[in-house]
Amino acid sequence: MVPTDAMSLINTSLILCEPPYDEGRMPLVLLYSAVLAVGLPANLLTVYLTWLQVRRKNVLGVYLWSMSLCDLTYLCTLPLWAWYVSAGHWWLWSSAACKLTGYVFFTNMYSSIFLLCCVSCDRYVAVVYSVESRGLRQQRLAFLVTLTIVLLVAVGHIPVFIMKEGDAAEGRRRCFEPSQSSPTVTSFNYARFVVGFLIPLIVLMVTNHGIMVSVRRSTGLQRQQKKRVCWLAVAVVVLFLVCFGPYHIILLVRAVIFHFPQLEDRTCLFESTMYTPYTVSLGLSTVNSAINPVLYVLSSDNIRKELSRGLAQVCDQARVRPPTNRIQNQFQTSGLNGETQTHQRESPPGI
Structure with missing residues (x-):
């Protein structure tokens, strides 16, 4: 049996190391609500516009349509997270519902990240190897790549169902709160940082830099067109860093802290200094799903034309009513x- 003094020390440590759940609660709820209010109608519109491109055998449209579907599914979990945060980080539903919500959230977030890489790779091939890529860029291949990505991400996130972080059946009723680490969670965090952030970042930087170099050398584009393409290439990388960089860096730091249990036990390092930045960074990662539709429109001339035609028809109908x-x-x-x-x-x- 554990001595009474030891139990008292453990209980005191757990109380002292409890994360500050109330800090930043309302700003986070407002952020989730704003992302949902902007992202839901924007992604619904882009699902329709990109589907028109898919029907017209547009290869880029396959990736954009799939990404907009992922973002929509991802956004559908935000009301639950907003409710959870507003209730003082108290999960009102079952442990299974918590794990399923977390699974849908993380699976679609990383599917969207990898599909964003596919969009950049497809644009890179189309711009840099415009002649050679005519036989390579096929819609069937794009569907196969998309399906492979979704399946791999779905299988890779199965450990979500066995993590204690998602165990809301115990008395605390928390859902995916980073208050306890384990070898499984630590390994998962390392994998998410490397595979879900670092590698996609390298892909985005390389492909968009190649697009910028090729466009600047082009003699067939006007100066304004070159500026727009270069601005888009920079915006894709910067938005990826801003939305996903802080969250994944904190995941990496948390994984490293796990290897120094004495430091964590004595100072409650994560709970005292990094929990609030962690929740803010997780909320910031959701902003990408509201900004992606803008990138859809900017990255595809065909989608911009579809949107212009749609707006012109609406104006015509209003004018002749x-x-x-x-x-x-x-x-x-x-x-x-x-x-x-x-x-x-x-x-x-x-x-």
């Missing part, structure tokens, strides 16, 4: 019918 006044309708019926037919003939084939 008959007035509600009955007398005006009687005098203008014939003219409006003719005008409507004219607009229908002039409008390009649309969405």
Whole structure:
């Protein structure tokens, strides 16, 4: 049996090392709510626009459509996380629901990251090897790559179901709170940093740098077009670093701390100094799903054209809508019918 003094010391240590759950609670709830409010309609729109490109056999459209679906699924977990944080980090549902929510959250986040790499690689091949890539860039291959990524990420995150972090059945009712480390969690954090952040970062930097070099050397593009392509290449890397860099760096630090248990036990290093930055960085990682639709539109001329055609049709329909006044309708019926037919003939084939 454990001596009473030892048990008292352990209980005191656990109380002193409890993370500051109340710090940054409201800003995090507001951040989740804002990301959901912006990201949900934006991704719904891009799912539709990118699906039109998929139907037109556009290879890039396959990656963009798949990424928008991942972002939508990812966003659907935010109401649960916002509720959880607003309730003082108290999970109201079962342990199985906690683990399933965490699985969906992390699986779609990393699927989106890898698909973002696919978008950059596809643009790199299309820009740098525009002639040679005509036979390589096939829609069937794009679907195969996407399916492989989703399956590998889904299988790779199965350990989520056996982690104690997702055990909300005990008295504390916490869900994926980093208050306890284990060899499984530490190994998982190392893997997420290397495979889920470092390697994608290298891929994004190499491909987008290659795009910038090729575009600058091109003589067939106007100066404004070159600026737009270069700006997009820089924006992709910077947004990736801002959204995912802090979270994965903290994961790495947490994994390293696990190898120094004496330091952690004595100082509660993670709980006292890094828990609040950890929660903020995790919230920051969700911002990417709201910004991605902007990158979709900027990265594809075809999607911008689809959006322009859609907006033009909406404006045309609003412009030719008959007035509600009955007398005006009687005098203008014939003219409006003719005008409507004219607009229908002039409008390009649309969405």
